[in-house]
Amino acid sequence: MARSALNDTTRPDETNANRAGLGIAIVLWVGLAVSLLGDNFYRVGLTWDVTASGGAARATALGAAMAIPMAVLGLFAGTLVDRWNHPATMIVTDLLRAAVVGVFGLLYIMSSQPAFPLVLVFAALLAGSGACFTPAFQAWLPDLFPDRERLIRFDALFLTTISGIGVVGPASAGLLYPVLGLRGLLLFDAVTFGVSAVAIWYVVRHHAKPAAALTSAPEPRPPRPGLVSGTKEGLGYIFGNPVLRAQFTVFPVMECAAYALMFVLPLYLIETGQAESWLFGALLAANAAGRALGAWLLVRSPLRHRRGVVLAGNFLTQGLALALFCALHDPVLGLVAFALMGLPAGASQVALSSWVQTDVDRKIRGRVFGTLTTFVLWFMPFGPVIFGWVSTSFGPRWAVAIIAATFLGGGALIAASRAVRSLR
Structure with missing residues (x-):
């Protein structure tokens, strides 16, 4: 095979790059898909278990514990990612998360109802240990696929795959929870983190420049900024760009409400007489299905060249679809409403991610991704607290209705930006 490649006079470098790109995509597909399946098992299982057994107060505490580490550490994650090697960061992160969630599972084996403060500690540890993974992955992806068109297609493939697993994961977790219990779901998640680490290691070993992948940067870089100065650079870039500024001055509030919905939804189902783990998982799965379809439509339709329209709407x-869910107390129509919520979310995720990857300088890309992630996550701990209080004081139905109103108000502000609407 090596000899034929050397004797080929029709651009052998391009041929090898095509083959390497396909192999990398397949391996990353497997690693990320398996890991995301485990993440869904953990998220659905733990949220339902804590909410069903402890009510709104414990759901509020769990939501805050899962969000605070990401909100705090995410502020510096992008700068750290720019200082460290990207694939090495991802591998170490996966191994650390495998250890944390593995011990978490053993805790539930020793006791079916561990002390709740201990549960909060492990939930916070798992959230904090993964703060650098997404910025590292997003910053590494353009190095694997330097061609712009391939980058957009592979990015859409990964995001669609994640959303696809998001369909299978919550639905399966809701069905398996009564059978395996939370302990089984946690141990499965620990194994999947190990699979992801092995997949990333394989990609590094078989990349075009494996020797440099873990030991050095592919090209000379300017002096590394400090954590504070690097974060300031990311903030300065965001607020100096009209497209990013218009969205991320609104996004924190939007994500605060969206994150709270994850913990309010079980309370809503219990109040309306639909206290079934399978329905909780099915609603999340329907939303993920909508996300997958939305990402696919963005790549395969003229919307690919009208990304601003997607971001504006x-x-x-999402607000209109959630309002429909509140008005119609029917499981089937609820699944349809959650799927409709996912459509624009999936399309806008690919639109924004591809735009940042292709239009932001790679030297600052990690800082921008990390800072964007921080802005998305910064207000998230307040979501369960605020809407948990609304659920306790006025009922879960009011909490869901206010979340829908929040989406509508924030969406109107984003749509009012000409810079966002005109984005191609």
Whole structure:
């Protein structure tokens, strides 16, 4: 095979790059898909278990514990990612998360109802240990696929795959929870983190420049900024760009409400007489199915060249769909509403991610991704607290209705930005 490649006079470098790109995509597909399946098992299982057994107060505490580490550490994650090697960071992160969630599972083996403060500690540890993974992955992806068109297609493939697993994961977790219990779901998640680490290691070993992948940067870089100065650079870039500024001055509030919905939804189902783990998982799965379809439509339709329209209509559409869910107390129509919420969310995720990857300088890309992630996550701990209080004081139905109104208001502000609407 090596000899034929050397004797080929028709651009052998391009041929080898095509083959390497396909192999990398397949291996990353497997690693990320398996890991995301485990993440869904953990998220659905733990949220339902804590909410069903402890009510709104414990759901509020769990939501805050899972969000605070990401909100705090995410502020510096992008700068750290720019200082460290990207694939090495991802591998170490996966191994650390495998250890944390493995011990978490053993805790539930020793006791079916561990002390709740201990549960909060492990939930916070698992959230904090993964703060650098997404910025590292997003910053590494353009190095694996330097061609712009391939980058957009592979990015859409990964995001669609994640959303696809998001369909299978919550639905399966809701069905398996009564059978395996939370302990089984946690141990499965620990194994999947190990699979992801092995997949990333394989990609590094078989990349075009494996020797440099873990030991050095592919090209000379300017002096590394400090944590504070690097974070300031990311903030300065975001607020100096009209497209990013218009969205991420609104996104924190939107994500605060969206994150709270994960913990309010079980309370809503219990109040309306639909206290079934399978329905909770099915609603999340329907939303993920909508996300997958939305990402696919963005790549395969003229919307690919009208990304601004997608970003402008994202939260407006989600707000209308959630309002429909509140008005119609029917499981089937609820699944349809959650799927409709996912459509614009998936399309806008690919639109924004591809735009940042292709239009932001790679030297600052990690800082921008990390800072964007921080802005998305910063207000998230307040979501369960605020809407948990609304659920306790006025009922879960009011909490869901206010979340829908929040989407509509924030979506209107984003849609009012000409810079966002005109984005191609």
